[in-house]
Amino acid sequence: MTRVEAEPAAPQEITPAIWRLAGVIALGAFAGGLDTSLINIALETIQREFHAGIGTAQWVASGYLLALAVSLPICAWLGRRVGAARLYLWALAAFTVISALCGLAPNIESLIVLRVFQGLTAGLLVPTGQTILGQAVGPGRLGRVMARLGIAVTLAPALGPTLGGLMLHSLSWRWLFLINVPLGVIAILLGRRYLPLAKGASTTPPDWIGYGYIGLGLPLVVYGLTSWGELGSPDGARVLLPLAIGVAGLAAFVRHATRRAHPLLDMRLFRDPGYVAACTGFMFNGALSFGSALLFPLYFQLLHSDGVVATGLQMLPLGLGTAIMLPLGGRLTDKYTGGPVAALGAGLTTLVTGAFALSDHPGVVFVQFLLFGLGMGTGLATTPMMVAAFGIVPRDRLPDATAQINILVRIGGALGAALFSVIVARGLSEGAEHAFHTALWWQFGTAVAALLGTLGLWAALRTSDAPLTPAHPHSAGKA
Structure with a gap:
């Protein structure tokens, strides 16, 4: 017999110790996220200094993104083996x-x-x-705490182009890397003091066969999609072949993991319809976020002839809207649960992208207003989806859930960036306005898909046998 979602309890107080913990993790996440977009703006400068071809210089960015995909599947096992906080500090020190x-x-x-x-x-x-x-945080306050981490995760890539353009204007490209050193040192020193440095538990040996499947398949899928976006056509050697091998590798991993007692990632989590809906929302939200981060710089450069610095400044409302709404989304999640708040944020995103698609020759001020609204919708939807997904899975399966969600966001991001860049490239033959008008309608369709995922999540939580409210034991992640 199913039961509807119960009335949520009052949000719990967040102690200074928890805020310090969130602040340390946010600082490290900011450094890692900043590097995702900061270097892209310096590729031409690096190419000239080293007298390299554009294809070679592109690997400075592509190699980083592909390596991100390689390490995601193993982080769950490593976290259980050495302890999540210890793994975090070692990774931060190496970074x-x-x-x-x-x-x-x-x-x-x-x-x-x-x-x-x-x-x-x-x-x-x-x-x-x-x-x-x-x-560490527990139910009733996870939304507000995750929102602080979300600010760092989403704001860093948004600030990357602007900060990179300003730094390149007066400094060497090398400072785009060296800026991470003081951030990393501060985060490490604070982490050694405030993170719960518990040792890892003994665990089974890593599933090397499964890691071979996903460690090959995931980066090949990302590479194939990225190459598709760069080339603008499904070239066999750089697009179709990597995609075919990558998809086969992922399919082999899923088949292998569902038959193994101790797989690298627990695929049984996908038996829960609420978790599936959350992951669907995350994947399309990733496609929307990464695709928009590529689409709008092109929009300003090709339609308005803006330079690098001006384009970066034009993109600021997107990141600002996200940063403003993340804390509100966290508070609403702790008060009303994640389902309805995520649907509200995704609905706002859908309305804004629809307004973009319907606008003919929008003015600069109106574009800034819409970008701000797009950021608000993204910020309002992201944290509630994360909290709701974490409430569904048992506590000891959180490493698997975080890895799986980030993998799907990475795949969705690569797909969104490739799709929008191909649409723009093909549409330019009929004029820049036609190209971007078509791309904006595809952006709207992506937003609708993300909205459907959040609505599915809300519906699954409302009809669950265990009402996932902040006060319910299951939402704390207990097995």
């Missing part, structure tokens, strides 16, 4: 050291190799930080 080495790289080849290792360490930071918070 900081490698950032310094990137800033001192003598040639393009060494920079690419260092960026791969940097991506491997950065891929561990966000899911491990989410695991630490999910296990």
Whole structure:
């Protein structure tokens, strides 16, 4: 017999110790997220200094993103093995050291190799930080705490182009890497003091066969989608072949994991319809966020002929709207639960993207207003989805859930960026306005898909046998 969602309890007080814990994790997540977009704006400068081809220089960014995908599947096992907080500090220390080495790289080849290792360490930071918070904070306050982490995760990529453009205007590109060193050192010192440095539990050996499947399949899917966006056509060697092998690898991993007693990632979590709906929302929300981060800089540069710095400044309302709404989304989640709040945020995003698509020749002020609204919708939807998903899974499966969610966000982001770039590239033959008008309608469709995921999550929570409210024991993550 099903029961509807119970009335949520009053939000619990958050102690200073919990805020310090969230602040430490947010600082490390900010450093890792900043590097995702900060370097993209410097690729042309790096190419000129090292006298490299554009294809070679592109691997400074692509190598980092592919390495992120490689490390995500193993972080759940590593977190259980050595302890989530210890893994976080080791990954942060390695990221900081490698950032310094990137800033001192003598040639393009060494920079690419260092960026791969940097991506491997950065891929561990966000899911491990989410695991630490999910296990330490408890129900009734997780929304507000996760919102602080969400500010760092979402604001860093949004600020990357602006900060990178301003730094390149007066500093060497090497400072785009060296800026991570003081951030990392401060986060490590604070982490050693405030993080719960419990040792990991003994666990089964890693599922190397499963890791081989997903460790090959996931980066190939990301690479194929990224290449599709760069080339604008489904080239066989760089798009279709990697995609085919990557999808086969992921399918083999799922088949292997469902038959193994102790898989690398627990696929049994997908038996819960609420968790499936949350993951669907996350994947399309990732496609919308990453795709918009690529679409609108092109919009300003091709339609308004803005330069790099001006484009970065034009993008600020998007990140600002997200940063403003994340804390409100967290408070509403702790008070009303995640389902309705996530649906409200996704609904706002859908309305804004629809207004974008319906607008003909929008003025600069109106575009800024819509970007701000898009950021608000994204900020209002992200944290509630995360909290609701964490409430569904048992406490000891949180490492699996954080890894799976971040993997789906990465796949969705690669798909969204590729899709929007291909639509714009193909539409330019009929004029820039036609190209972006078409892309904005696809953006609206992506927002609708994310909305359907959040509505499915809300419906699943309302009809669950265990009402997932902040006061309910199951929402604390107990097995």
